Amino acid sequence: MSKVAFVFPGQGSQHVGMGKDIYESYPEIQELYHQANEKLGFDLTEIIFNDENKLNLTEYTQPALVITSYSVFYVLKNKKPELKPDFVAGHSLGEFTALAVAGSIDPIDAVWITNIRGKLMQEAVPEGKGGMAAIIGLSSDEIEKVLKEISGIVEIANYNSYEQTVISGEKESVEKAMEFLKEKGAKKVVPLAVSVPAHSSLLRDKAEEFGKYIDEIEIKDAKIPVISNVTATPIQSAEEIRKELKVHFYSSVKWVQSVEFMINEGVNSFYEIGPKKVLSGLIKRINRSLNIKNVETLDDIEKL
Structure with missing residues (x-):
């Protein structure tokens, strides 16, 4: 029997107004955003729906994508309970969404920690270097x-x-x-029009600082195998996940290898959950015979 993977996008997929139809339709999603804003100490909702300049700053982009993609997943899970993933994976930042979906990290903690991650990445290397x-x-x-x-x-x-x-x-x-x-x-x-040399050893020092924040959040064993960006193999224990997040900051994103692993494990249906279709395009280039769907809006969910 063929298997299913849910995959979650990283930076570059953001756009103003993403997830607004879901936010406006579900009071529990509005509550999730409210709790996230309380934890962050600023209005992430306003940034996502109305402030393109801020949304494109790394420290806001990262939590914005996590909460948007997680919200889409939440609605998908409730509307289509029969659709369950055998694996989850995220591209770079998207791995934090995957961990929240797998029950390893609380979604509010995932939003909070990615705001810190964005700030530290921005501080890691002087502008222009x-x-x-x-x-x-x-x-x-x-x-x-x-x-x-x-x-x-x-x-x-x-x-x-x-x-x-x-x-x-x-x-x-x-x-x-x-x-x-x-x-x-x-x-x-x-x-690339970026100011941060992401996933390079230039970020190693800031990764150590980030590790101290990782130690502040509760990490549980994942209920679904999460394919690691660092090793392209499944991680599931809390100990493995904590270790992963401390090196993820400066390690290469092995996306091709991750997709290959899932295909070899019998996955032939990939659902990209979140804005745009970046991962869908990459997965198609890796193997054109797969069933690939992008799920961003309520309409997308209804059509499944």
């Missing part, structure tokens, strides 16, 4: 070989699909790598 770039049309093995030749810090941040890999690190080293990778035959090399 870090960079990221998407490399299209070159294998990750080839990219890894090239990066070894570059001085300074430049590393693979995201193994997104067979065709797309993201590199991250010191701005000058990233720029040098972009030149080398073009020469090696990359179809496209696209600098």
Whole structure:
């Protein structure tokens, strides 16, 4: 029998007004937002629905995506109780949503901790010192070989699909790598408009600080196996999850490997739960024969 995975998007999927139809239709979702605002000490609801500038700042983007995706999941679970995942996974930030869905982290704690995560990431590297770039049309093995030749810090941040890999690190080293990778035959090399070199060792010091906040929240064993971004294998015990979140900050996101693992375990239906269709597109590029659905709105849920 074929298996099901729920996957949750990371930064870049946000847009103003996301999840508004669900918020307006469910008093319990309004209460969730109210509790989140109380815990955060600011009005995240206002930012999500009305303030594009703030929504695109990392410290607000991260909790906004977690609460939006979790809210969609909550309604899906109640409207379609027969649809249960065998695995959950999230892309980068999305792993926090996956952990909340799996019952490992309270959703309000997930919102709170990702606001802190965003702040610490922003503080990790001075403005203009870090960079990221998407490399299209070159294998990750080839990219890894090239990066070894570059001085300074430049590393693979995201193994997104067979065709797309993201590199991250010191701005000058990233720029040098972009030149080398073009020469090696990359179809496209696209600098990303980000100020934080996410998932690179430049964030290691801030990850230690983040670990102290992780120790402040309750983490339980997950009720559903969560596919780790760091190892691309299932994690389920509270101890494994706590350890994961302390290194997740600066480790590569092994998305291709995670999707491959789930396919090998018998998953052929993937539901991307949250705004936009970024992960759906990446999963299609990994394997076109899969059943992939994006679930963002009440209408999407009704159509399932």
